[in-house]
Amino acid sequence: MKARIIERRQLCPEIYLYKIEAPHVAERFRPGQFVIIQTHEKGERIPLTVAEAQPEKGIISLVFQVVGKSTLHLSLLQKGQYLENCVGPLGNPSEIRRFGRVVCVGGGTGIACLWPILKALKAVGNEVLTIIGARTAERLILVEEIRQASSQVFITTDDGSQGEKGLVTDVLARWINSPAGASSPAIDRVIAIGPAPMMKKVAEVTRPQRIKTIVSLNTIMVDGTGMCGSCRVFLGQTMKLACIDGPEFDAHRVNFDDVISRLEMFRQKEKLALETYRRQLAAQREGLAPKELHPKRLSSD
Amino acid sequence: MIKIGGRRVPMRELSPEERIKNFSSVPLGYTEAEAVREAQRCLQCRGVPCEVYCPIHLRVLDMIRAIAARRFQEAFFIIQADNPLPAITGRVCPQESQCEGVCPLAQDGRGLNIGKLEAFVADWARARGLREKLQIKERPQRVAVIGSGPAGLICAYDLRRWGYQVVVFEALHKAGGVLQYGIPAFRLPTEVVDYEISYLQEIGVEFRLNFFVGQNIPFAELRRDFAAIFIGTGAGAPLFLGIEGENLKGVYSANEFLIRVNLMKAYRFLEYDTPIICGRRVGVIGAGNVAMDAARCARRLGAEEVYILYRRTRKESPARDEEIQHALEEGIIWMELVAPRRFLGDEKGWCRGVELVRMRLGEPDSSGRPRPLPIEGSEFVLELETVIEALGTTPNRLFLKQAPELAVNRWGLIQVDDNLQTNLPGVFAGGDAIRGNATVILALGDGRKAAAAIHRQLSEAER
Numbered sequence: 001m002k003a004r005i006i007e008r009r010q011l012c013p014e015i016y017l018y019k020i021e022a023p024h025v026a027e028r029f030r031p032g033q034f035v036i037i038q039t040h041e042k043g044e045r046i047p048l049t050v051a052e053a054q055p056e057k058g059i060i061s062l063v064f065q066v067v068g069k070s071t072l073h074l075s076l077l078q079k080g081q082y083l084e085n086c087v088g089p090l091g092n093p094s095e096i097r098r099f100g101r102v103v104c105v106g107g108g109t110g111i112a113c114l115w116p117i118l119k120a121l122k123a124v125g126n127e128v129l130t131i132i133g134a135r136t137a138e139r140l141i142l143v144e145e146i147r148q149a150s151s152q153v154f155i156t157t158d159d160g161s162q163g164e165k166g167l168v169t170d171v172l173a174r175w176i177n178s179p180a181g182a183s184s185p186a187i188d189r190v191i192a193i194g195p196a197p198m199m200k201k202v203a204e205v206t207r208p209q210r211i212k213t214i215v216s217l218n219t220i221m222v223d224g225t226g227m228c229g230s231c232r233v234f235l236g237q238t239m240k241l242a243c244i245d246g247p248e249f250d251a252h253r254v255n256f257d258d259v260i261s262r263l264e265m266f267r268q269k270e271k272l273a274l275e276t277y278r279r280q281l282a283a284q285r286e287g288l289a290p291k292e293l294h295p296k297r298l299s300s301d
Numbered sequence: 302m303i304k305i306g307g308r309r310v311p312m313r314e315l316s317p318e319e320r321i322k323n324f325s326s327v328p329l330g331y332t333e334a335e336a337v338r339e340a341q342r343c344l345q346c347r348g349v350p351c352e353v354y355c356p357i358h359l360r361v362l363d364m365i366r367a368i369a370a371r372r373f374q375e376a377f378f379i380i381q382a383d384n385p386l387p388a389i390t391g392r393v394c395p396q397e398s399q400c401e402g403v404c405p406l407a408q409d410g411r412g413l414n415i416g417k418l419e420a421f422v423a424d425w426a427r428a429r430g431l432r433e434k435l436q437i438k439e440r441p442q443r444v445a446v447i448g449s450g451p452a453g454l455i456c457a458y459d460l461r462r463w464g465y466q467v468v469v470f471e472a473l474h475k476a477g478g479v480l481q482y483g484i485p486a487f488r489l490p491t492e493v494v495d496y497e498i499s500y501l502q503e504i505g506v507e508f509r510l511n512f513f514v515g516q517n518i519p520f521a522e523l524r525r526d527f528a529a530i531f532i533g534t535g536a537g538a539p540l541f542l543g544i545e546g547e548n549l550k551g552v553y554s555a556n557e558f559l560i561r562v563n564l565m566k567a568y569r570f571l572e573y574d575t576p577i578i579c580g581r582r583v584g585v586i587g588a589g590n591v592a593m594d595a596a597r598c599a600r601r602l603g604a605e606e607v608y609i610l611y612r613r614t615r616k617e618s619p620a621r622d623e624e625i626q627h628a629l630e631e632g633i634i635w636m637e638l639v640a641p642r643r644f645l646g647d648e649k650g651w652c653r654g655v656e657l658v659r660m661r662l663g664e665p666d667s668s669g670r671p672r673p674l675p676i677e678g679s680e681f682v683l684e685l686e687t688v689i690e691a692l693g694t695t696p697n698r699l700f701l702k703q704a705p706e707l708a709v710n711r712w713g714l715i716q717v718d719d720n721l722q723t724n725l726p727g728v729f730a731g732g733d734a735i736r737g738n739a740t741v742i743l744a745l746g747d748g749r750k751a752a753a754a755i756h757r758q759l760s761e762a763e764r
Contacts, residue, residue, distance in 0.1 A: 001511045024517050038474060042566070044574040045474070069574055085474040087511035222565065222575070225472050225513060226699050227482075227537040228557035234548055239541060244699045258548040261650035265550040269576035276571055 003037075003086040006059065008079045011141040012134075015065045015109060016075050017051065023058030025050070025088045031096065031116035032216065032248055035062065035088030036224040039077065043084060044070045047221045047243075050089065051112040051142070063112030063141070069273040076281075090224045091247045094214075096120045100188035103175070104150070105168050105202050106132045107194025111141050113216055114193045119149045121191075127151045129187075131171050137162030168194075169201040176209055187211050192251065196263060200256035213251035217242045217259060220266065234258050310339040312417055317630040321600045324486040324568055327627060328392075331414075331421045333373070339414050340368035344405055351400035351415060356746035357455075359383050361400055361415055368418055377426040380419060381433055385458040385500060386451065386745070388427060388493045391420030393484060394742045395621050427496055435504050440464035442528040442759050447514045447700075450478025451741045452732030452748035453533035454498065457506045459752035465759070467506045468527075472513040475564065478535055479733075480741070482564035483556075485594050487601070491563075515703025528762075529727045529755045532707075532715060533748060534700050536733035540692040542586065546644025547690075551580060551652030555587070555595045555691035562598045580686025583607045584655055586641055588615075589738070592691035593624040596633045599687065607633045608683065612640040612660050612673040638662075640673065642680060644688060654684040693738050712737065720754040721747060729755060 007019035025035055029050055036045050052061040066075050077083070094117045102121050106114040111132050122128045128149070133156035134140040140155065140162060147153045154171050155163025164171065176187065190213040192202035199215040206213040219231040219242040231242035235253040240246065313329040314320075320327055331339065343365045351361040360379050367376035380387045396402070396416040404412020426432070444460050446453045449471040457467045475481050480494045502508060514523055523530060539554035541547055558577070561567040565575035579602040585592045588611035596607045609628070611618065614637045618625065629635065639657040647653050659679035662671035696713045708716045708724040714737055715723055715730040722729050731747025733739055 001509075024512065028517055042573040044576075045565070085511050087472065087474070087513065089516060090513070222557060222560050223473060223482075225537075226697055227539070228560050229539045229541065229554040230557045232541075232547070239543070239547065244702075255548070258650075262548065262550060264650075266576045266578060269570065269578065273571060273574060273576065 001086065002082040002084060004082050005077055005079055008077075011063070012139045014067075015063065015139075015141050017112070017141075018062045018064075018074075018077075019059050020062060020083060020086065021058055022060050022086050022088075023055075025086065026053045026055045026058050026060050029053035029055075029060060029089045030093035031120045032094030032113075033089035033091045034113075034224075034247060035060070035086055036090060036221065037062070037074075037083050037087075038085040039070055039073045040084050043073070045085075045222055045224070046070050047090070047218070047224060049109055049113040051115050053116075063109050065109045068270045069277045072274065072277060087224070090243060092245075094120070094191075094248060096124055098125045101127045101129065101186060102189045102191065103172065103187050104128060104130045105172060105190065105192040105194070105198075106130065106146070107134065107168060107198045109141070110192075110194030110198075110216070110218075111146065114191065115142055115145055115149065117191060117193075118146070122149060122151065130154070131156065131168045133157060133163075133168035135159065167201070168198065169205050172202060173205045176205060176211070189214070190251075191215075196256060196260045199251065200260070203251035203254065203256065207252050210252075214248050215251040215254060216247045217249060217254070218247070218263075219259065220263065232262075307342055309342075309414055310335045312414065317632070320487065321631050324598075324601055326490050327487050328417065328420075330424055331417055333371070333425075336368055336373075336418055336421045337371055340365045340418060342406060343369065343413055346405055350403035350405070351413075354399050354403045356399070356742045357384060357749055359419075364422065365413070365415070365418065368422065373422055373425050374431060376422045377431060378433055380422060381426075384745070385455060386497045387419050388423035389451070389480060389489060389497055390742055390745065391416050391418070391423055392489050392493075393480075393740075395740060397622060399742070424493075427493070432500055432503065435462060437462065437504065438464045440466070440759075442466065443468065443526070444755060444759075445470065445514075445523055445527040445530045446533060447523075447530065448478055448533040448535055448732075448734070449476035449498075449508065450533055450535050450732060450744060451480060452535075452734075452744035452751075453478070453531065454501060454748065455745045456531045456533065456731070456748035456752045456755075458501055458504075459749055460755060461501070461504055461506050463752075463756050465756075469501075469506060469508045470512045470514050471508060471510050473564065474510055476508050476510060478533075479537075482560045483591070483594070485559065485563055485598050487597065488594070513699075515700050520704035520706070524725070524728065528759055529729065531748070531751050531755065532723070532728065532730040532734055533732045533744070534697055534734045535744075536694045536696050536737055538695045538697050539690070540695060542641060542690060542692065544641060544643050546646055546652070548650075549644055549646040549652040549688075550650050551578065551686055552644055552688045553690070555585070555591045555689050556694060558595050558598065558689050559591070562602070568598070568602060577602065578687070579604055580652075581605050582685045583687040583689065584610050584683060584685040585689045585691055586610050587691035587693070588613070588618040588620055588625075588637075589691060589693070590620045590624050591693075592689075593620050593628045593633075595689045595691050597628055597631055599689065600631050600633060604687070608636050608685075609633060610639050610641065610655070610657065610683075611635075611637045613662065613670060614638060617670045636683075638673070640675060641688075645682065652686060652688055654682050655688060656680055656682050694733075695737070696734050721751040722754060727758065 130150040226244040406412040539556040566573040567577035583599040660673040666672040729751040732744035
């Protein structure tokens with residue numbers, strides 16, 4: 001089913017928000033779920049974050065960062081153009097209950113994934129304290145949206161260009177480790193979504209105090225329906241599939257080293273595809289190549 | 302006088318050296334003259350064992366007779382009237398244990414080459430764009446088919462012929478199920494699958510791709526919207542060994558390996574975007590048809606040494622003889638009576654080998670095959686960069702989770718009665734979803750039987 005892009009927004013240099021027409025997804029989406037898309041007929045199937053669903057309009061918002069050929073191609077599509085395929089919602093929804101005080105930690109496009117979750121958590125009466133971070137102020141996304149949806153927001157940047165200088169986990173560690181008092185809220189639950197190393201660090205920070213911590217894993221997937229097993233993760237000795245058992249898991253049981261290692265499996269090939277595509281785009285821009293140039297020929301010259 | 306029987310007209314094939322460079326079809330198909338010669342060998346027996354032993358009882362005899370008389374178009378219409386997918390079944394059915402196995406010409410279990418003749422007429426018709434124009438008498442009832450594999454396709458075809466409004470739901474972006482993601486192009490070319498499916502579209506079967514029943518529509522709602530439902534969701538979830546090292550990079554399920562190669566066309570990487578990494582030395586765990594497919598794909602992706610690692614012996618292998626033969630011709634190394642203990646990796650998390658233990662055969666187990674027993678102390682290491690686990694598959698947990706009212710047995714197989722009806726009235730199931738790992742033709746048989754049962758139920762309700 002093709003999905004038309006009806007709005008295209010660049011959130012920061014490498015991250016985009018696309019509103020697309022996908023009524024069958026919008027109607028059933030619940031916070032924490034994702035979609036798998038294919039930008040063109042010969043494209044990869046890649047899982048993407050859904051930041052928002054508007055079932056009455058049949059629209060979902062996808063947020064993605066340009067990291068490889070597929071996301072670069074997606075970023076070049078314009079309003080009115082179509083994604084070749086979009087399937088979802090996939091994965092299990094987040095557990096939304098009244099936990100009390102919930103800390104939400106977000107980094108990168110994980111912030112977009114967190115957004116609907118924290119809206120839902122706040123709506124059922126939780127106090128939602130959010131910590132979001134990025135390398136620089138310029139790379140922070142959805143700050144206003146997150147601010148509106150949270151009880152309180154803390155921002156960190158690596159270079160101190162906005163909020164506190166440091167990492168999201170520094171703030172979290174300070175809250176958890178400082179003696180009880182007004183400045184150190186008792187935390188009932190932590191939800192962390194972002195790059196795998198960030199989620200690993202969050203798990204380490206909350207583990208000593210045994211604060212229930214949930215992470216949403218962004219593993220490699222192909223079908224996203226439990227068929228290929230490429231998204232397998234290990235919780236102790238138990239194998240789980242991120243696509244149908246997750247994507248959310250108990251952070252204290254996840255073997256993050258495996259998650260991080262397996263994310264690198266196709267890196268070399270991904271790099272090759274990206275470089276080839278960039279060369280192809282450059283050739284097109286200079287008018288040196290026909291539109292549908294065969295990439296294999298390019299890579300050999 | 303024509304000598305009765307005689308020898309099979311040999312099927313010309315790509316040479317093994319040629320084959321391992323590409324994913325083109327290995328059998329080259331009969332020419333018209335060859336097909337006629339092969340068809341003329343038929344004894345025209347009265348008991349037609351070939352038809353009796355066909356799970357969907359195709360009119361083999363009439364087809365053969367028409368081919369022998371060079372009436373290819375007639376042969377095609379005879380076969381297509383009963384089988385919407387002749388180009389597929391002709392290629393992937395285990396004929397040696399069905400029609401060809403019971404042929405009186407069969408001295409060695411290989412009688413008249415019925416499979417290749419069926420493929421021949423289908424290919425002959427495809428080359429000419431020949432298709433039967435159906436006169437369909439429309440009925441108002443809507444029937445949902447979940448899953449577009451072989452069971453679902455034939456069920457949809459039969460119901461549509463009888464005039465029902467049929468919608469096929471498919472979670473992937475292409476219809477065909479295992480025909481599309483599982484069976485490699487050198488056994489079943491993708492354009493053949495696409496062409497056969499396009500016939501169903503042409504006669505008015507609606508396909509809803511990228512649609513997961515349960516995720517996109519509650520199962521209960523689907524039951525309200527449709528007069529009957531056929532579940533052909535297959536057995537698409539891979540089994541894993543559960544041993545140390547399965548987290549390593551370079552370890553795949555056969556499903557992942559084949560999905561990347563077949564559905565996503567990773568063997569044409571850079572033209573297609575999906576990558577695959579296949580090392581120089583590859584080990585395939587298991588010795589069924591899927592294992593052979595994976596091993597042969599690995600060879601075509603450039604692997605120099607590809608091992609089949611099997612805990613029993615060739616005699617117990619569930620793979621078709623033809624598949625094993627083709628694999629061996631392509632240089633695949635058969636290593637039997639070994640079982641993996643653990644996978645070994647390097648400091649960067651890449652697979653570097655497998656520790657195997659030698660096995661011996663003991664008393665027969667519940668499957669009737671001798672139980673493999675480890676010989677303690679016989680462990681050794683085989684260096685490998687890629688491991689593909691082909692241990693079989695189970696039904697999709699996600700679908701079953703979304704339809705908890707469906708009765709399943711302890712293996713997750715949907716339970717059905719003699720008419721293939723589940724515990725829910727009006728809901729039928731067939732194929733691998735009720736059988737586990739079976740064959741395309743058995744799935745077709747189920748889909749056909751369920752379609753007939755649905756037709757009976759709905760037409761009775763009408764009266």
